[in-house]
Every structure is written in C-alpha cells, then in structure tokens.
Amino acid sequence: MRESEYYSYFVGELPKGCQLCVKGAKLVLFTTGICPRDCFYCPLSPWRREDVIYANERPVKDELDILEEAKIQEALGAGVTGGDPLARLERTVRYIQLLKENFGENFHIHLYTTGALATREALEKLYDAGLDEIRFHPDIFSPNSKLFQKEIENIKNAKDFDWDFGGEVPVIPGGEERIRWYAEFLDNLGAKFLNLNELEFSETNLRALIDKGFKPVSDESSAIKGSLDLGLELLRWGEESTSLSYHLCTAKLKDAVQLRNRLKRMAKNVAKPYHEITEDGTLRFGIAEYEDLEELYSLLVEEASVPKEWLYINEKKKRIEMPEEVAIELADAVEGDVKFYIIEEYPTWDRIEVGRIPLP
Numbered sequence: 621m622r623e624s625e626y627y628s629y630f631v632g633e634l635p636k637g638c639q640l641c642v643k644g645a646k647l648v649l650f651t652t653g654i655c656p657r658d659c660f661y662c663p664l665s666p667w668r669r670e671d672v673i674y675a676n677e678r679p680v681k682d683e684l685d686i687l688e689e690a691k692i693q694e695a696l697g698a699g700v701t702g703g704d705p706l707a708r709l710e711r712t713v714r715y716i717q718l719l720k721e722n723f724g725e726n727f728h729i730h731l732y733t734t735g736a737l738a739t740r741e742a743l744e745k746l747y748d749a750g751l752d753e754i755r756f757h758p759d760i761f762s763p764n765s766k767l768f769q770k771e772i773e774n775i776k777n778a779k780d781f782d783w784d785f786g787g788e789v790p791v792i793p794g795g796e797e798r799i800r801w802y803a804e805f806l807d808n809l810g811a812k813f814l815n816l817n818e819l820e821f822s823e824t825n826l827r828a829l830i831d832k833g834f835k836p837v838s839d840e841s842s843a844i845k846g847s848l849d850l851g852l853e854l855l856r857w858g859e860e861s862t863s864l865s866y867h868l869c870t871a872k873l874k875d876a877v878q879l880r881n882r883l884k885r886m887a888k889n890v891a892k893p894y895h896e897i898t899e900d901g902t903l904r905f906g907i908a909e910y911e912d913l914e915e916l917y918s919l920l921v922e923e924a925s926v927p928k929e930w931l932y933i934n935e936k937k938k939r940i941e942m943p944e945e946v947a948i949e950l951a952d953a954v955e956g957d958v959k960f961y962i963i964e965e966y967p968t969w970d971r972i973e974v975g976r977i978p979l980p
C-alpha cells in the first residue's frame with residue numbers, strides 16, 4: 621500500500637477516472653437524482669433527489685449547458701453520477717455520446733451506479749455510447765434485501781464488455797466483513813479495482829449517522845471517525861488477499877485537491893479583468909454596495925475616473941464589482957452611505973461567496 625501525493629492511499633494503480641479527477645479535470649455530470657435505493661448515509665440534499673440534471677454546479681436546461689461547462693473547466697473527461705444514472709438510461713446514454721462527439725474518443729468517461737438497473741441491455745447501450753469505466757455500489761450493507769441480490773446478479777454482466785469495471789463503496793465502520801466479501805466477489809469476477817470512500821457526513825445524513833453512533837473526526841472535517849483507519853486496514857488486507865487495485869479516497873483529497881484543482885482550471889476561463897485569481901482558484905475582487913447603482917456608477921466613472929472596463933454592474937447581487945485596489949482606494953475617498961468590501965468567490969456557476977472583508 622502506498623500514500624499518493626493527494627492525501628489518499630492506493631494499492632496497484634489508480635483507475636483512469638481517479639487520475640483525471642484528482643487533477644480537477646473531470647466534469648461531474650449528474651444525470652438524475654432518482655435512485656432505487658435509500659442508503660442511510662446518502663449525502664444528497666432533498667432537491668438533488670429529484671429528476672434534476674447538473675453539470676458541476678450548473679443546472680442543465682439543454683445539451684449546450686453541458687458543453688459550455690466542460691469547456692470552462694477544460695475537462696478531459698467526465699464522471700457520470702446521480703442518483704442512479706441508469707434510472708434515466710436514454711438521457712445518460714445520449715449525454716455520453718454528446719461528450720464523445722464533441723470532445724473526442726479520448727475524453728474519458730466513468731459512471732457510478734447501484735447496479736440495480738444494470739441489465740445486460742442497459743450495459744450494452746452504455747458501452748456502445750463509449751463509456752470507458754463503470755463503478756458499482758451495490759447495497760452490500762443490507763445483504764438480505766432483494767435489491768442487493770439483483771444488483772449482484774447484474775454486476776456479473778459487466779465482465780462481458782471491454783471496459784474497466786470495479787466497485788466503489790463508502791467505508792462504514794463495522795462494515796469490514798461486508799467490504800471484504802465484496803472485494804472477493806469482484807476479484808473472482810475479474811474486476812480491476814475497488815475504490816473505498818472515507819465516510820463523510822452532509823447536512824442531510826448527519827442525523828442518521830449520529831443515531832447509529834458515528835461521530836465526525838473534528839469540527840473542521842466532514843469525515844467520520846474510524847472510517848479512514850478501517851479503510852487502511854482493508855487496503856493492507858486487500859493487497860495480501862486479492863489481485864484488485866484499491867484506492868482509498870479521503871475527505872481531504874476531495875476538498876483540498878480535487879475541488880481546488882477544478883476551481884483553478886475554471887478560474888482562468890471565467891475571470892474578468894477586475895478579478896484576481898488566488899492560489900486556491902477563487903476569484904478576489906472589490907465591490908461597492910449602494911441603493912442607487914446607476915448613481916454610484918456615474919460617480920465612479922465621472923468623479924473618481926475609474927476606467928469603465930474595470931467596473932461591472934451586477935444587477936442580481938445589487939452591487940458594482942471592481943479591482944480590489946480600486947475598492948481600497950475608493951473606500952478611503954468616497955464619503956456617504958456607499959459600503960465597500962473585498963470579496964472572494966468560487967468561479968463556479970453558483971459563484972458561492974467564501975470570503976467578505978468590509979473596508980473601513
């Protein structure tokens with residue numbers, strides 16, 4: 621077992637999908653929130669459990685939204701996710717074709733599924749559309765359920781196609797026997813890898829996790845205590861006992877490496893002349909807030925002589941955006957009720973604000 625340079629651990633080689641993901645080069649294509657399962661650890665928010673479509677954070681109204689987002693990210697591939705993308709099979713197949721048609725054969729596409737809907741016919745359609753890699757997440761922690769039996773039967777179909785296939789499950793403390801069973805099942809089937817995810821809480825699943833006795837690692841982390849250590853133990857076991865590759869993907873990898881790298885790729889394509897791109901891939905700039913934006917704009921252009929190309933009236937957020945240095949200077953010079961701030965935002969479609977410093 622080795623530690624990667626991205627705070628994760630592996631045995632053998634990282635699946636191609638992971639290699640591109642850590643670089644922030646995988647578009648996250650969420651083709652539906654519909655899912656045949658109801659895992660107690662499901663991290664999806666209620667509005668993501670509907671039949672909604674997103675390319676990263678961008679809601680998809682038509683196919684152009686997907687292409688636009690992939691271009692902004694300079695994506696080299698996509699991870700197709702959900703819900704269960706197979707719950708809307710025709711749509712998922714169409715999007716895989718669309719990405720391959722527009723970005724070429726080498727645009728690497730992997731897909732996550734429960735396996736519940738992965739009939740031979742469904743897999744054939746995905747394979748014919750160009751899917752490169754498929755990851756199964758059956759309900760291994762509820763082995764007596766009917767759905768689980770069906771998932772396991774379906775997964776056996778994956779070996780008949782010339783793609784990379786494997787498993788991906790969260791490491792639930794106490795679930796080691798089940799994970800070992802799944803690793804052996806995949807190994808006997810001739811699968812390539814088993815990915816293990818450090819268990820994380822979200823607003824949605826926190827209650828259920830606490831009720832089962834799980835606890836967060838610390839106030840700063842979304843990881844659950846005991847999951848990482850168990851994952852490491854499973855990798856050591858897997859290295860000895862199976863010929864699969866393993867990747868233990870940590871909460872820290874997702875937050876500190878994958879997200880940061882994706883933001884950096886996107887920032888350079890969305891930054892306006894008044895934005896500074898920070899080391900974390902966020903956009904930093906100044907803003908002025910005032911009730912009459914037209915009046916404020918005239919004041920800045922005519923009296924303070926700020927070049928127009930440095931100013932942007934953001935009607936939606938009711939503010940004027942500008943370079944940080946200009947806001948600092950103006951905060952000193954302009955009197956009255958205008959409020960100046962330095963802002964840090966993600967370069968994502970939803971432009972989440974991650975920092976706000978008021979200027980005196």
Ligand SMILES: C[S@@+](CC[C@H](N)C(=O)[O-])C[C@H]1O[C@@H](n2cnc3c(N)ncnc32)[C@H](O)[C@@H]1O
Nearest residue numbers: 661701702703732757788789790817818819820
């Ligand atoms: C976010 S899901 C997306 C696809 C699909 N909904 C699923 O669960 O397979 C991708 C992977 O995340 C993992 N996962 C699910 N819930 C998790 C949680 N609370 N913490 C960490 N990983 C989780 C599973 O291993 C799953 O294969």
Ligand code: SF4
Nearest residue numbers: 655657658659662703
């Ligand atoms: S399979 Fe994924 S989307 Fe479906 S309930 Fe489980 S965690 Fe949620």
